[in-house]
Amino acid sequence: MACLSTSGRVVCGSRRQQTHKLLYQLFGSRPGLTNPSPSTGFNPPKVQQQAMRLFHGLSFSMGKDYPDLLQSSHKCSHNLEYSQCSTTNKRQHSSVHTQQPAGPVREFQIDPYIILDDDLKYFYDDVRYLLKSGTSQPELDTIASYYFDGQGKALRPMVTMLMAKAINYHLNNESHQLVHKQRQIALFSEMVHSASLVHDDVIDQSDFRRGKPSVNALWNHKKVTMAGDYILSIASIMIARLRSDDVTIVLSQILTDLVQGEFMQLGSRETENERFAHYLTKTYRKTASLIANALKATAVIAQADDNVAEVAFQYGRNIGLAFQLVDDMLDFVSSTEQMGKPTAADLKLGLATAPVLFACEKYPELNPMVMRRFSEPGDVERAFELVHKSHGLEQTRFLAKKHCNEAIRLAQELTESPYQKGLQVVADLVINRMK
Amino acid sequence: MYRASGLRIMQQLRRRIPSEMQGFQNFKVAPALQTFTFQQQQHQQDRWTATSTASGKHSSPQVATPPPRHDWNRAVSEAERIVGYPTSFLSLRWLLSDEIANVALHLRKLVGSAHPLMKTAKHLLYNGKNTMQAWGLIVLLVSKAAGHAPSVPDVEQDKSAGVLHSQRALAEVTEMIRISHLVHNSVVNLQSSTQAGQDVATYDDMSFGNKIGLLTGDYLLGHSSAELANLRNQEVVELISSAVRDFSESEFIGERDEQNNPLPYKPGTFQRPSLSVGVDFNEHDVMTPMPIAQVLGNPEEEWECRNILNAGSLLGKSCQASLKLAGQSEELQRHAYRFGKHLALAWQACLDAEPFQCPQLPLDVTFSLVSAPVLFHLEHDPGMYAQLEAGKQSVDNIDYDKIHKAILAGPALVKTKELQRKHTAAALAVLQHFPATDARQALENIILAMQDL
Numbered sequence: 085m086a087c088l089s090t091s092g093r094v095v096c097g098s099r100r101q102q103t104h105k106l107l108y109q110l111f112g113s114r115p116g117l118t119n120p121s122p123s124t125g126f127n128p129p130k131v132q133q134q135a136m137r138l139f140h141g142l143s144f145s146m147g148k149d150y151p152d153l154l155q156s157s158h159k160c161s162h163n164l165e166y167s168q169c170s171t172t173n174k175r176q177h178s179s180v181h182t183q184q185p186a187g188p189v190r191e192f193q194i195d196p197y198i199i200l201d202d203d204l205k206y207f208y209d210d211v212r213y214l215l216k217s218g219t220s221q222p223e224l225d226t227i228a229s230y231y232f233d234g235q236g237k238a239l240r241p242m243v244t245m246l247m248a249k250a251i252n253y254h255l256n257n258e259s260h261q262l263v264h265k266q267r268q269i270a271l272f273s274e275m276v277h278s279a280s281l282v283h284d285d286v287i288d289q290s291d292f293r294r295g296k297p298s299v300n301a302l303w304n305h306k307k308v309t310m311a312g313d314y315i316l317s318i319a320s321i322m323i324a325r326l327r328s329d330d331v332t333i334v335l336s337q338i339l340t341d342l343v344q345g346e347f348m349q350l351g352s353r354e355t356e357n358e359r360f361a362h363y364l365t366k367t368y369r370k371t372a373s374l375i376a377n378a379l380k381a382t383a384v385i386a387q388a389d390d391n392v393a394e395v396a397f398q399y400g401r402n403i404g405l406a407f408q409l410v411d412d413m414l415d416f417v418s419s420t421e422q423m424g425k426p427t428a429a430d431l432k433l434g435l436a437t438a439p440v441l442f443a444c445e446k447y448p449e450l451n452p453m454v455m456r457r458f459s460e461p462g463d464v465e466r467a468f469e470l471v472h473k474s475h476g477l478e479q480t481r482f483l484a485k486k487h488c489n490e491a492i493r494l495a496q497e498l499t500e501s502p503y504q505k506g507l508q509v510v511a512d513l514v515i516n517r518m519k
Numbered sequence: 520m521y522r523a524s525g526l527r528i529m530q531q532l533r534r535r536i537p538s539e540m541q542g543f544q545n546f547k548v549a550p551a552l553q554t555f556t557f558q559q560q561q562h563q564q565d566r567w568t569a570t571s572t573a574s575g576k577h578s579s580p581q582v583a584t585p586p587p588r589h590d591w592n593r594a595v596s597e598a599e600r601i602v603g604y605p606t607s608f609l610s611l612r613w614l615l616s617d618e619i620a621n622v623a624l625h626l627r628k629l630v631g632s633a634h635p636l637m638k639t640a641k642h643l644l645y646n647g648k649n650t651m652q653a654w655g656l657i658v659l660l661v662s663k664a665a666g667h668a669p670s671v672p673d674v675e676q677d678k679s680a681g682v683l684h685s686q687r688a689l690a691e692v693t694e695m696i697r698i699s700h701l702v703h704n705s706v707v708n709l710q711s712s713t714q715a716g717q718d719v720a721t722y723d724d725m726s727f728g729n730k731i732g733l734l735t736g737d738y739l740l741g742h743s744s745a746e747l748a749n750l751r752n753q754e755v756v757e758l759i760s761s762a763v764r765d766f767s768e769s770e771f772i773g774e775r776d777e778q779n780n781p782l783p784y785k786p787g788t789f790q791r792p793s794l795s796v797g798v799d800f801n802e803h804d805v806m807t808p809m810p811i812a813q814v815l816g817n818p819e820e821e822w823e824c825r826n827i828l829n830a831g832s833l834l835g836k837s838c839q840a841s842l843k844l845a846g847q848s849e850e851l852q853r854h855a856y857r858f859g860k861h862l863a864l865a866w867q868a869c870l871d872a873e874p875f876q877c878p879q880l881p882l883d884v885t886f887s888l889v890s891a892p893v894l895f896h897l898e899h900d901p902g903m904y905a906q907l908e909a910g911k912q913s914v915d916n917i918d919y920d921k922i923h924k925a926i927l928a929g930p931a932l933v934k935t936k937e938l939q940r941k942h943t944a945a946a947l948a949v950l951q952h953f954p955a956t957d958a959r960q961a962l963e964n965i966i967l968a969m970q971d972l
Binding site for chain 2: 217218219220221223224283286287289300301303304305306307309310311313314316317318320321323324325326327328329332333335336337339340342343344346347350351
């Protein structure tokens with residue numbers, strides 16, 4: 085479903101240059117000004133490539149129709165421009181694919197994707213390997229691994245690993261074995277997410293996702309359905325092999341929440357008063373539960389106490405809610421090109437998201453449209469217009485911001501470490517992302 | 520297709536019952552289903568009386584020396600009594616959940632549309648118990664037959680039924696997973712050319728049906744995984760998850776028409792393996808898929824592989840997992856797996872043979888093109904493949920009457936019956952490893968009753 089999609093193309097742990105290790109310093113480095121040390125043995129062109137690849141993530145344009153909402157329209161869409169961009173002050177603070185945060189400048193300059201490079205580098209290769217090893221049917225393998233092409237943001241695995249490492253640091257237990265297990269949880273989160281995308285594609289009949297044809301446009305819908313089940317089953321086998329009863333229980337909650345969220349999306353019986361609560365619960369179940377419970381699972385497997393597990397869970401819940409709120413907002417402001425999927429997609433699917441619900445307060449004429457799920461001709465266009473006329477987008481952003489601040493506050497309860505700071509940076513990434 | 524044949528088997532059975540059991544007034548009906556199927560049964564009862572008197576007149580010479588029959592319904596309802604209350608998925612808990620209430624609401628919109636989901640729902644509601652969909656019952660019987668290790672604490676036992684609470688939960692999961700597969704299989708492929716010419720209303724119906732079907736299946740899978748997690752046994756989770764994998768894999772084997780109905784391999788496509796060694800899962804690693812490539816082209820082995828993935832895997836692995844929960848030995852677990860597998864295969868062979876029991880294929884009845892009789896006949900007469908090629912776009916384009924006739928004239932049916940007997944015998948043989956109990960006896964009765972269908 086549109087809400088769940090983390091479309092767009094963002095850099096994360098490398099897939100293209102899998103053989104290289106990043107050379108940047110983990111902490112306090114300025115990735116843009118990479119100066120490959122000659123002693124590493126890598127030849128400079130490759131390193132340069134690496135750096136450019138990293139900066140490719142910067143190439144986005146602002147939502148032009150909404151400049152006041154999103155400050156600092158900083159365009160940097162060419163590799164050629166990259167040197168200019170990278171020398172600007174902003175570049176140093178913001179990490180890849182983020183804007184300068186609206187609030188006070190963060191004192192640390194951490195790119196979560198870089199400090200997690202070791203964990204994320206072969207991430208998608210590992211998923212594909214896992215999926216391949218579970219079947220003898222090439223077509224099943226092809227469909228199941230279609231969305232594991234490394235073109236996604238890998239937000240879920242990134243946050244999961246950050247939290248895992250922040251907790252490990254907090255508990256002073258950084259054994260490789262533990263990190264490996266936590267990485268399996270990160271794999272699970274991404275696999276479940278993809279399985280839900282695959283099934284959503286069949287449900288929504290959308291033709292594009294992440295800028296390429298969606299699975300349902302390419303393959304038999306029955307087979308696509310089965311491929312979704314397949315991804316789930318492989319992910320479950322993997323988690324069962326961690327041999328932790330509690331982790332399995334925490335993670336199984338994700339699946340029930342996801343489906344319940346989908347069912348909530350089907351219904352539109354609720355009254356105007358209940359609508360927003362319904363929307364938030366739905367958003368929690370469809371998006372935030374996955375992140376929150378995956379993060380909680382990393383705490384559980386590290387044998388953290390209940391308080392730490394709760395911090396992890398609440399951090400994930402807030403980040404997840406903020407992420408989805410921003411996603412719903414971007415559905416109104418981004419261009420099709422940026423999102424890799426058509427805009428106003430939610431309206432077209434008959435879904436009233438936060439911007440619309442906020443706009444209802446100013447323009448009650450939206451209410452009947454919400455009730456009929458924007459089904460009459462002209463509804464979608466009219467609602468789109470009214471949302472832009474109202475303060476719905478600012479209000480949505482404000483709410484997302486509140487959740488991000490709460491997430492930052494929660495992260496600060498953990499012992500200070502690069503990863504703990506990374507968690508705070510993620511909150512900025514989420515609120516300032518453009519796609 | 521399989522469902523349709525199951526229904527007909529039951530109708531046949533019902534026809535038989537009154538004539539054989541005239542004195543047997545206390546004919547038992549599965550209690551949980553009573554309310555749901557009462558009207559249906561009334562309706563069918565009327566039909567039995569009509570058909571049984573009619574067939575009584577015509578076929579009286581044949582019935583003159585009836586072989587000793589094992590009664591299916593009695594076997595099943597006795598078995599249910601042995602393990603306590605029935606385990607059908609229609610448990611109240613299930614029906615009362617918000618999501619299912621939601622689904623029921625939405626399903627009403629689909630009534631009258633041609634979406635296959637309606638058919639699936641109908642068969643689940645009206646034939647859930649009687650057509651062996653009650654796999655949970657088998658799992659419970661095997662559990663009871665095996666008993667549990669003395670180390671299992673009392674609180675975890677359901678003393679009156681002789682099974683563990685966890686085993687009962689597992690039986691429920693087994694049924695949920697099975698149904699979720701059936702429901703997901705009712706999704707319609709909307710990208711195919713056969714759907715292209717349809718009007719918008721039909722397309723919308725189909726699209727909506729897909730949505731409901733997909734979500735319902737996902738709901739069942741999600742809840743299965745939550746229930747499994749609560750069993751707190753990761754080996755069991757692993758095993759059952761691999762059965763879900765097998766289900767999805769089974770839908771990818773071989774050629775398919777646009778609605779993903781399977782077509783057999785072209786005869787001669789594969790080198791027949793010189794040794795026909797049975798293929799099964801790697802016992803030590805559930806992640807390893809079934810090495811199906813080794814048996815392609817051998818009708819019996821290929822059939823076996825397809826149906827292990829499609830049915831035997833879940834039943835077998837559930838039986839095995841149930842014994843794991845009871846702390847039974849690895850060896851007994853293996854026997855349980857084999858029992859479940861052979862039982863599922865025997866049942867499948869029985870279903871496969873069913874459309875060929877009458878000389879004329881009844882109207883609106885078709886059969887799977889990878890069912891045992893078709894595969895055996897292709898081996899006997901590879902020329903028939905030319906007729907099957909008409910089904911490459913849609914299996915509906917095939918002249919089923921013609922193939923039906925050809926198969927009846929060949930040796931395939933006899934071979935199918937042999938196949939069924941082989942797996943029945945194997946299942947009965949495995950049962951001997953279990954102590955003689957009422958549960959084991961109930962399982963034997965079910966198998967024997969099935970053999971006579």
